[in-house]
Amino acid sequence: MQLLNILLDASATSNASNYFPIGLQLFFAIGFVVTMMFVTHFLGPKRKTADKLENFASGIETHGDARQPMAIKYFLVAILFVLFDVEVIFFYPYAVNFRSLGWEGFGAVLMFVAFFLAGFIYIIKKGALTWED
């Protein structure tokens, strides 16, 4: 916790020896990374055959490029799903404090849902969710 004290109290840092643990930690962190990189480089065997350089796909032979162009609808639905999915987290705090927030909280959540529904209706009206054209 000594490091934390340094962070929270500027006056305690007048002593240069307080920086010692940071320096030590930095030294070990960098040293560890450098050592590991060198060790793996020297110890690891290197056999580059054609099979090894191939992408590993659970033993199945690979064919073609995975990056084929997809219909834009997939992206659209995915984006919309992410948006509507994530907004649900605002319900968790409300669900926990449901009783203590009372009618005021209920009104706020109702407003939130109303804005949400407005967005949803807008999406449907714009035809963003129609799968077949």
Next chain:
Amino acid sequence: MNTIPLTHILFVSTALFFIGMYGLFTRRNIITMLMSIELILNSVNINFIAFNKYLHPANLDGVFFTIFIIAIAAAEAAVAIAIIINLYRNHKSIDIEDAAEMKY
């Protein structure tokens, strides 16, 4: 029981923050840059939760801020993906170096 000290968590979050920054500055693939931005935001989330739990446990301010960050990050990502798709349709590439129309 020994708890994990706060400084360890701060190390993780700071590392994430700078990994994100590094990725943002060095990567040339726009999707990867977007992922780097998400890393930065998530490092901030870790920071908030840690500060809330260790230093100011009296109320849940930090946790609520995290919720807002997650929501905003989702909105930002949605807009970013839309922009990237639009760029891809015109450029046929998501390499940032190809987006050099205004270089002079």
Next chain:
Amino acid sequence: MNAIILSAILGVIMMFSGIWVNNKATLRWIALAGLLVLLISNIAEMYGYRIWNVNVHNMLYFDRFGLLFNSVAIGSTFIFVALSGSDINRVGKYAAEYYTLIFFVLTGITIISVYTSLLMLFLGIEIMSIPLYILTGSDKRNLKSNEASLKYFLMGAFSTGLMLMGITLIYGATGSFSIEVLNNPAIAQGVSFLEITGMLFLLVSMAFKVSAAPFHFWTPDVYDGAPGVFTSFMATVVKAAAFIAFVKLFDARMSYSSAVVDWKMLLCILIIATLLIGNITAVFQQSVKRMLAYSSIAQAGFMLFAVFSMNEMAKEGIIFYAVSYSLATIGVFAVLLKMKDFTFEGYNGLAKSQPVLAFANTVFLLSLAGIPLTAGFFAKYFMLASVIQTGHYLWMVIVAVLFAAVSVYYYFRVIQAMYFKTGEGETENIHPGFKTGLIILTVIIILLGVAPNLIINFLYF
């Protein structure tokens, strides 16, 4: 509170009117009516009438300063839509969505002008910028517009990340998001490193948002690539709002930590760099649109003086600067959008072909340059006077005046092209209503140049 809730609701209304109304001209009238309602409701709140009584838990505080700025921002947006509405309709086929996004931007602006909690600052900035990313890229078939929007997004998201890191460090140090330090018990223990680091993060991210050098590099590209109408909106209302957030943040936080960090020196470096880069680069531009982008950086340098000196005069000054700069720039862009050619040559001989446009444009440019009898003069005067009041770094006033003299050069290039060069001065078809609007705007700018108290008195009645 009126403006925040009403602008969100109006945004939703606008969104749905895009489904039911197909006529773009009608959509513009709906947007104008909405903005008028918004303006009236906000002015009503300045006089104490609130439609909603929401318990905001000290996260927002509706003081005169913020409410007056809200009125200014909404009023400027009204003038912007009234003058350039037809150009918004020409950008693409989703006119209703553009107006919707403008309303949502206004929601963000009305939040960040009255915030007292860092949470609200974050939310307001994000609500303001996310619609702007879309507006920047709204010209979907244009490569420049796409790239500008990508650049704007990357820079905006990065500066948001920095801002959040700053907020979390401040939260770790003080345990609250309040920007009011006085009622904060943690302050008694003294300033901590965490908090100072957090403030520095916030300073950098706000400098990004207001495009102060050395964090300005995204500005010219974004302003140049975005559709002209939205550049006009971004460079005026949004930039002024970011400045209000900046001023509010450092007004509350700067003085008590000044023992540890020399904020005045940091801001001094920012200001000098911004003035230098903005003014000098603007001189060499060939396109008027790009010149205006650089000139907006230069004007940001002047607005930073308010953050620097941070006294009563600075607060009056930043509001007045926001008004004069927004109105003049909206006017210049409105004329620019009617031109067929965006270079300086395109303006040749405009005084012959369109005398009203040329005259109005001259007044706007004079106001931007800060010539007396226009609003811009008093704006710059207030800024410099506030620095003199603080009594520190007085040499900066001289530097600022010198750079203002440089700025006269590139603004006068346009005036020279309009009046003293021969050419076609080709424009789109000019509607008589557009000319009337320009004349009204000109009158407002000259009126404010003679009697600046018309705006400032609203701070103290």
